[in-house]
Amino acid sequence: MNLENSNKLKERARKKIPHQTGTFSSAASSFVEGVYPVYASHATGSHFFDVDKNEFIDYLLGLGPITLGYNYQRVNDAIISQLKNGILFSLPHKIEIDTAELISDSIPYADMVKFEKSGSNAVTGAVRAARAITKNDKIAYCGSGGVWHDWQAAMVSRDAGVPSSNKELIKIFDYNDTGGLEQIFEDSKSEIACIVLEPTIYENPKKGFLQKVRAIADSNNAILIFDEIVTGFRFDLSGAQKFYDVKADMVCFGKGMGNGLPISAITGPTEFMKIFDELWVSSTNNRETLSLAGTHATISEMKEKNTIEYCWQLGKILFEGWNKISEAHNLKIKMIGHSIRMTLKCHDSNDNESLVLKSLVLQEMVKKGVFMSPGPTFLSYSHNQKDIEYTLSKFEEVCNKIKNIKEQDYSKHLEGVPPEPIWKMNIPTTKQK
Numbered sequence: 001m002n003l004e005n006s007n008k009l010k011e012r013a014r015k016k017i018p019h020q021t022g023t024f025s026s027a028a029s030s031f032v033e034g035v036y037p038v039y040a041s042h043a044t045g046s047h048f049f050d051v052d053k054n055e056f057i058d059y060l061l062g063l064g065p066i067t068l069g070y071n072y073q074r075v076n077d078a079i080i081s082q083l084k085n086g087i088l089f090s091l092p093h094k095i096e097i098d099t100a101e102l103i104s105d106s107i108p109y110a111d112m113v114k115f116e117k118s119g120s121n122a123v124t125g126a127v128r129a130a131r132a133i134t135k136n137d138k139i140a141y142c143g144s145g146g147v148w149h150d151w152q153a154a155m156v157s158r159d160a161g162v163p164s165s166n167k168e169l170i171k172i173f174d175y176n177d178t179g180g181l182e183q184i185f186e187d188s189k190s191e192i193a194c195i196v197l198e199p200t201i202y203e204n205p206k207k208g209f210l211q212k213v214r215a216i217a218d219s220n221n222a223i224l225i226f227d228e229i230v231t232g233f234r235f236d237l238s239g240a241q242k243f244y245d246v247k248a249d250m251v252c253f254g255k256g257m258g259n260g261l262p263i264s265a266i267t268g269p270t271e272f273m274k275i276f277d278e279l280w281v282s283s284t285n286n287r288e289t290l291s292l293a294g295t296h297a298t299i300s301e302m303k304e305k306n307t308i309e310y311c312w313q314l315g316k317i318l319f320e321g322w323n324k325i326s327e328a329h330n331l332k333i334k335m336i337g338h339s340i341r342m343t344l345k346c347h348d349s350n351d352n353e354s355l356v357l358k359s360l361v362l363q364e365m366v367k368k369g370v371f372m373s374p375g376p377t378f379l380s381y382s383h384n385q386k387d388i389e390y391t392l393s394k395f396e397e398v399c400n401k402i403k404n405i406k407e408q409d410y411s412k413h414l415e416g417v418p419p420e421p422i423w424k425m426n427i428p429t430t431k432q433k
Contacts, residue, residue, distance in 0.1 A: 001367055005051040006038035024422045025063055031373065032363045034416030043070035045382035056371035057387050061378045064230055067256035068301060069382025075259050078297035079290050088288050095292045102299055103265060107251065108241045110267035114276055115286050119229035119254030122264035123196065124149040125281045126250045130194035130223035132275050138191045139170050140184045143198035143227055145423065156423040172429045175203050178212045179432030185220050194223040199231055199240035202337030210246040229254040234340055237302055259298040261291040307381040314388060315339030315379045321392045329399040333361055342377045348407055356410045359418040361398060368394040374419045
């Protein structure tokens with residue numbers, strides 16, 4: 001696979017852009033560097049092309065936001081139509097109300113909606129609201145670490161520039177561990193403003209976990225915030241509250257709600273959302289109309305065509321087909337998680353996770369035109385049966401190759417540098433004493 005233009009651009013970027021690009025997870029070092037393409041050129045449907053004219057079926061989808069597909073006609077038309085009337089004005093535009101009403105009609109308990117431009121901004125805004133409501137400062141957190149403002153970045157290794165005192169304000173607990181959450185409240189009586197929780201990452205809640213979290217929040221007068229930046233408008237049109245039958249106080253959305261547009265939202269009952277009348281949580285571009293128009297079109301398309309159910313069904317074929325092939329070749333190269341949000345786990349013969357094996361699988365797949373990441377695997381409404389069949393056939397070929405390689409020789413077959421972890425957790429999780 002020719003990567004000449006990608007590599008030239010990478011060298012230019014290194015001289016001008018820290019870490020090569022504005023998003024760590026899309027930089028060359030996040031993949032098998034030297035084998036993966038580095039720069040995209042254009043995309044349509046479920047495929048993208050790099051600057052060397054290589055074509056790929058994409059299962060990362062812009063790190064998750066592309067829920068309908070690239071270059072999606074209805075979304076494009078909405079953006080172009082609004083563009084002709086203006087992008088930003090000195091006054092609010094009606095499309096802000098229209099889109100807020102559409103979201104309120106879709107999401108349970110979402111009496112009001114506040115728009116932001118990123119998932120980090122939305123969750124941080126909700127945390128600030130919770131602190132203002134409760135008059136407390138500390139946060140109990142459980143998630144994949146996708147919020148990068150100071151209150152949360154204090155817990156990860158890329159914490160330079162974050163006041164060290166912030167570490168005292170965030171307490172971590174594990175998913176499905178209500179004991180750890182209870183211990184946090186025991187250790188910090190009447191100090192916790194909110195519980196910030198991703199309703200799921202790759203695990204399902206066990207033994208009523210989410211309902212127990214709800215009860216713990218209630219008994220401690222804490223605000224329950226769902227971080228649905230990834231799950232929102234992907235698992236269910238009405239979000240995790242409906243999907244898991246549990247009520248949050250505030251819910252934050254992003255990524256897939258705009259099919260790639262820079263937009264996010266904080267939602268909740270009026271009694272909580274009215275606090276934003278008093279807070280300085282504001283930005284010039286929060287009301288930018290192209291993203292609002294495109295988001296309105298995206299959610300409307302999801303409603304009318306039941307796109308999420310389609311993705312669940314297609315994802316199931318990929319998920320089950322992949323694992324069946326892996327088992328047939330006696331390889332521990334399996335997808336785990338949900339058929340709408342899965343991830344690849346590779347283990348050696350001693351059942352230890354193997355980054356070198358995962359890197360080898362990803363390397364061989366991308367060489368065959370299948371773009372997957374070391375992290376999540378997503379599907380869009382534009383993926384089709386042909387995409388899945390091609391992907392599974394190429395995975396079969398990869399398994400046939402790998403099963404003939406001795407485990408100790410995996411690294412010899414790597415043609416590039418394995419992906420680097422972007423961060424690691426600095427704060428240990430709380431466990432029940």
